[in-house]
Structures are given as structure tokens and as C-alpha cells.
Amino acid sequence: MVDTSVNLCGITLQNPVIPASGTFGFGLEMAEFYDLNVLGAIAIKGTTVAPRLGNPSPRIAECTQGLLNSIGLQNPGAEQVVKEEIPNLRMHFRQPIIGNICGFSVDDYRECCRIVAPNVDLVELNISCPNVHNGGMAFGTTERGAAEVVTAVRDVCDRPLFVKLSPNVTDIVSIAKTCENAGADGLTLINTLLGMRIDIRRRVPVLAQKMGGFSGPAVFPVALRMVYQVHKVCSLPIIGCGGVQSAEDVIEMMMAGATAVQVGSENLRNPYACPDIIKHLPERMKQLKINNLNQIIGIIE
Amino acid sequence: MELIVTRNQRLAEQIFVMELSGDVGTLPPGSFVELAIPGFYLRRPFSVSRSENGSVTIIYKIVGKGTEAMSHFPVGCSVDVLCGLGNGFDVTKARKKALLIGGGVGTAPLYQLSILLKEQKIETVACLGFNTLSEIFLQKELEENCKEVRITTLDGTYGEKGFVTTQLTDIEYDYFYACGPLPMLKAVCELLPTQGQLSLEARMGCGYGVCMGCTIPTQLGPKRVCKEGPVFEKEELIW
Known part of the structure; x- marks a missing residue:
């Protein structure tokens, strides 16, 4: 028997496969497809203090090997998430839940974390959403912004605090180190890449917001590279995220330095993406002579 | 699930019909299926035009490269399909006389609906709008189930x-069902004083409620066209 379990800041996951925030709702819809308890954990939909309808439509654009989204953090607000969504998910799901926190000011992040953190097992601080103005990614693209948010949230967060970083930066390593110094317990790498498509017949951008976040298999090498670079210089555990669609991708991401892996876009085209990966993972481990996944984390020099 | 293409042929200008066989159960009228198309990242949603035990029929319009590729699927090939998505029309809403309104390819789901209404002995009139003669389809099939097709x-x-909308005003009915482009649905809502259900089209990411790509504001708060819809009550919609 191979061992697929991994440990994130003292929390044991039965396997490293986690549906990424924004690609899994609050989990209940997916419970109609399969038993969620096969998952390592679930990262729930990005949550803000106040309810949000999100951006105007269209807010999805297909691309080669991926898609753009400009949802804009649609969510029912932190109080509702804590009162309804998380308890409903807990009725179907006994594994760890990762809350994804977003805001438009440092105070927003702090307030949202104060409400959500006690109700989840890990917190993921989303300072990398490219689809909202005056917030989200604005904090994640400078060392100063990242440090401010992490510092502000740290003392209201009694759960392991992961920071989800943006790839839309010149040097992700320096931002990662800033987060580490500000007291983060881990990092999620990466959020979506800012992208754009144009409808050449109508001569307008496909997305109503013009630009959106690019994700899908096409971004896998970028995500992998960033996980690798950050793991080299940062001692925090990393959740690798970006274009993962197979058990092989999970293993590759872990070899680059990830302790766990999030699956995002693939959930949107194959509702069974995560259980499929989880089913194939032990087979691939056996073939590759990996007895325990912890043996391969960051083995690439 | 994997379904087998048993029919894929041109019905009208840019309009194709595809029949897929397999263990699909009975799918509600107005619900939709999603096909995976090799070489394209996202699935494509199509309303169910006809559903029998062991097969589902969709009618689709070629609007881009994905639907173009679908039109070349040979009979006998296997397609990855998600079935039973969305809510569908509520056939119990019509009491005695129903009005069906279809615009272009939006006429497709009205076929299954017309069959079920006929089974319930509801007298039905269908009003269909097309761009031009060469794009007309389902006329004969609807004539079999409806008292009149305009x-x-x-x-x-x-x-x-x-x-x-030019020919809806003199029809006697107690409930309407509509599917078509948004401007048509808006015009229908403004014109008709009666209650009704409308099936909306939307650009979807997933099709099963997890990406929030197709959310619309409604009188009852944000709703996902793919999950709470695609069929909405007239009073819910905000134009």
C-alpha cells in the first residue's frame, strides 16, 4: 500500500488533492456527482464581508487549453457563508475545509477573516484575484501590500494561514518571502494569469470586463516554475495550483516543491476530475516506485 | 457518461439534429445536456429537444468552431455527455390551453414540451419566429402535437x-412557455399579461453551478442560469 497522506501545518490530508477556490462553489453541487469525502480538503468559494453579485456577463471566455473568468467574487457574504454554506458542506464532508478570504481594504480582510476563520480548518488569504478593482490583486502585487494584509489578518486568524499569490508580478519569490516574514504559515501558488480575448467579428472583448484570469492546463508550466522557485528559498509549505489535470501533474507539482495540490479549471469541464485523479494517484505512485508522497516533495534540485 | 451518436444531420440552414443513445433515463423538458468536444476546453450546453428511454435528441446551431466540429461527429462515435442539467419546464403550470413561443434554435426544447402537454390533454398553440425560410425546423413535428403552429x-x-411577437395577441391560452434570444424573451414578457416560464440562454463555464459564470440578477436574488435555471418564471426576471 502506498501512502498518499500529506501534512499541512499539522493538519493531515488523506491525499494532496484539493478543489481550488472558485471552481467548486461551496461544495454542495459537487456532492450530487460523488461522495466528497474522497477529497483531501475543499477550498470554498472566495468570500468577502458583504454579499457580491460579481461582474457583468459575459464573464467566461474559452481559450486553447484553458479559460478566462471574470466572475468578480460573487458570494453571499461572510455571515451567510458561516451560517449556511459551511454548515451545509459539513453535513456532507468530514475532511478539512479551507476558507478563501478576500477584501477591498486591509480592514475588510481582517473583518472577513475574523468571521470565517473560526468556522474553517485553514484560511487562504486571496490577495491575488485579478477581477476586482481596488482590492484583491492590488495587495498581492507589491511586497508592502502583501505584508500589510498578512500582518493585519494574522492576529485574528487562529487557523493555519495560507496566502494565495498572484503570478502577475515580476518577482514572486520576494512576495513569498515577505509573506513568510509577516507571519504566514503557508502559500498557495498560483492564482490566475491576467488575460484577454477579443471577438473579432463584433470587434469587442469577449469578457464584459475586457480582462480576466486565465487558468487551465496551459498555465501548468508557469505554476510549476513558480512553486519550484519559491520552494527553493522559502521554508513554508506550498499548495501548488494551476492547470493540474492528472495524477501525473500532482506528482510533478509535488516534486517541484508542493506539499498539496489544488485542482481548478478541470472541475469545470469534468465534475469527476478530483476523484479521477485521486483514484489514479496510487497506481501512478506504484509505477514510479513512490511509497510515500512526502518523499518526493521538492526533490528537484 | 459515454453516449453513441445514432443520428447527426442537417435540419435547416446551420441547424443540425443529433440523437445520442445510452442509459440517459427520462430527461425533463427544458433541461439540458453538455457535450465534451475533442480539442475544446469547455463543454457545450444544449437543451433537450426530445428524450425517450435510452436516447436524447438535441438540435443545435453552428455558431462557432465547437458546434462546427460537432456537425462532423460520425454516426457510431462515442461522446462524453453530462445529462439532466438544469431545472426544466413545469408542465403542470398550464391548466387547459398553453402557448409555446420559440425563436430560432430556441424552438428546440419546445418539442418535448409539446409532447408532454399533449399527453396531459392541454390544447397548445405554437408561435415560432425564424430569420428566413431556410432556417425553419420542427414545424411538422410541432404540428403533430399542437392545435396550431404559426x-x-x-x-x-x-x-x-x-x-x-406580432402574432401572439389573438390567442386564447392560460400559460405560456418561451425559449429564444434574450431580446425576444424580453419582448414576450412585456407584451403578454399572463404568467409563463422562459428558458434563458447563457455563456456557461461549468454547467452545474460551481463556477458562477452564468449568474443573473433576479427578483429573488442572484441565480445561476445553469443550476436554478435555465427556466425561470416571468415574474422572477429583471429586464
Whole structure:
């Protein structure tokens, strides 16, 4: 028997496969497809203090090997998430839940974390959403912004605090180190890449917001590279995220330095993406002579 | 699930019908299926036009490269399909007389609906709007189930010239069901005083409620076209 379990800041996951925030709702819809308890954990939909309808439509654009989204953090607000969504998910799901926190000011992040953190097992601080103005990614693209948010949230967060970083930066390593110094317990790498498509017949951008976040298999090498670079210089555990669609991708991401892996876009085209990966993972481990996944984390020099 | 293409042929200008066989159960009228198309990242949603035990029929319009590729699927090939998505029309809403309104390819789901209404002995009139004569489809099939089928074309090449809304006013009915482009649905809502259900089209990411790509504001708060819809009550919609 191979061992697929991994440990994130003292929390044991039965396997490293986690549906990424924004690609899994609050989990209940997916419970109609399969038993969620096969998952390592679930990262729930990005949550803000106040309810949000999100951006105007269209807010999805297909691309080669991926898609753009400009949802804009649609969510029912932190109080509702804590009162309804998380308890409903807990009725179907006994594994760890990762809350994804977003805001438009440092105070927003702090307030949202104060409400959500006690109700989840890990917190993921989303300072990398490219689809909202005056917030989200604005904090994640400078060392100063990242440090401010992490510092502000740290003392209201009694759960392991992961920071989800943006790839839309010149040097992700320096931002990662800033987060580490500000007291983060881990990092999620990466959020979506800012992208754009144009409808050449109508001569307008496909997305109503013009630009959106690019994700899908096409971004896998970028995500992998960033996980690798950050793991080299940062001692925090990393959740690798970006274009993962197979058990092989999970293993590759872990070899680059990830302790766990999030699956995002693939959930949107194959509702069974995560259980499929989880089913194939032990087979691939056996073939590759990996007895325990912890043996391969960051083995690439 | 994997379904087998048993029919894939042209019905009208840019309009194709595809029959897929497999263990699909009975799918509600107005619900939709999603097909995976090799070489394209996201699935494509299509409303169910006809559902029998062991097969589902969709009618699709070629609007881009994905649907173009679908039109070349050979009979006998296997397709990855998600079935039973969305809510569907509620056939119990019509009491005695129903009005069906279809615009272009939006006529597709009205076929299954017309069959079920006929089974319930509901007298039905269908009003269909197309751009032009060469794009008309399902006329004969609907005539089998409806008391009357009225057709308008924008260019006047068949039936009355104009929008489908030009011929709705003198029909006796107690409930309407509509599917078509958003401007048509808006015009229908503004014109008709009665209650009704409308099936919306939307650009979807997933099709099963997890990406929030197709959310619309409604009188009852944000709703996902793919999950709480695609069929909405007239009073819910905000135009």
C-alpha cells in the first residue's frame, strides 16, 4: 500500500488533492456527482464581508487549453457563508475545509477573516484575484501590500494561514518571502494569469470586463516554475495550483516543491476530475516506485 | 457518461439534429445536456429537444468552431455527455390551453414540451419566429402535437413577416412557455399579461453551478442560469 497522506501545518490530508477556490462553489453541487469525502480538503468559494453579485456577463471566455473568468467574487457574504454554506458542506464532508478570504481594504480582510476563520480548518488569504478593482490583486502585487494584509489578518486568524499569490508580478519569490516574514504559515501558488480575448467579428472583448484570469492546463508550466522557485528559498509549505489535470501533474507539482495540490479549471469541464485523479494517484505512485508522497516533495534540485 | 451518436444531420440552414443513445433515463423538458468536444476546453450546453428511454435528441446551431466540429461527429462515435442539467419546464403550470413561443434554435426544447402537454390533454398553440425560410425546423413535428403552429420570418420568406411577437395577441391560452434570444424573451414578457416560464440562454463555464459564470440578477436574488435555471418564471426576471 502506498501512502498518499500529506501534512499541512499539522493538519493531515488523506491525499494532496484539493478543489481550488472558485471552481467548486461551496461544495454542495459537487456532492450530487460523488461522495466528497474522497477529497483531501475543499477550498470554498472566495468570500468577502458583504454579499457580491460579481461582474457583468459575459464573464467566461474559452481559450486553447484553458479559460478566462471574470466572475468578480460573487458570494453571499461572510455571515451567510458561516451560517449556511459551511454548515451545509459539513453535513456532507468530514475532511478539512479551507476558507478563501478576500477584501477591498486591509480592514475588510481582517473583518472577513475574523468571521470565517473560526468556522474553517485553514484560511487562504486571496490577495491575488485579478477581477476586482481596488482590492484583491492590488495587495498581492507589491511586497508592502502583501505584508500589510498578512500582518493585519494574522492576529485574528487562529487557523493555519495560507496566502494565495498572484503570478502577475515580476518577482514572486520576494512576495513569498515577505509573506513568510509577516507571519504566514503557508502559500498557495498560483492564482490566475491576467488575460484577454477579443471577438473579432463584433470587434469587442469577449469578457464584459475586457480582462480576466486565465487558468487551465496551459498555465501548468508557469505554476510549476513558480512553486519550484519559491520552494527553493522559502521554508513554508506550498499548495501548488494551476492547470493540474492528472495524477501525473500532482506528482510533478509535488516534486517541484508542493506539499498539496489544488485542482481548478478541470472541475469545470469534468465534475469527476478530483476523484479521477485521486483514484489514479496510487497506481501512478506504484509505477514510479513512490511509497510515500512526502518523499518526493521538492526533490528537484 | 459515454453516449453513441445514432443520428447527426442537417435540419435547416446551420441547424443540425443529433440523437445520442445510452442509459440517459427520462430527461425533463427544458433541461439540458453538455457535450465534451475533442480539442475544446469547455463543454457545450444544449437543451433537450426530445428524450425517450435510452436516447436524447438535441438540435443545435453552428455558431462557432465547437458546434462546427460537432456537425462532423460520425454516426457510431462515442461522446462524453453530462445529462439532466438544469431545472426544466413545469408542465403542470398550464391548466387547459398553453402557448409555446420559440425563436430560432430556441424552438428546440419546445418539442418535448409539446409532447408532454399533449399527453396531459392541454390544447397548445405554437408561435415560432425564424430569420428566413431556410432556417425553419420542427414545424411538422410541432404540428403533430399542437392545435396550431404559426410561423413568422424576419424577411417574410415564409409566414407573416416580422418578429414572433406580432402574432401572439389573438390567442386564447392560460400559460405560456418561451425559449429564444434574450431580446425576444424580453419582448414576450412585456407584451403578454399572463404568467409563463422562459428558458434563458447563457455563456456557461461549468454547467452545474460551481463556477458562477452564468449568474443573473433576479427578483429573488442572484441565480445561476445553469443550476436554478435555465427556466425561470416571468415574474422572477429583471429586464
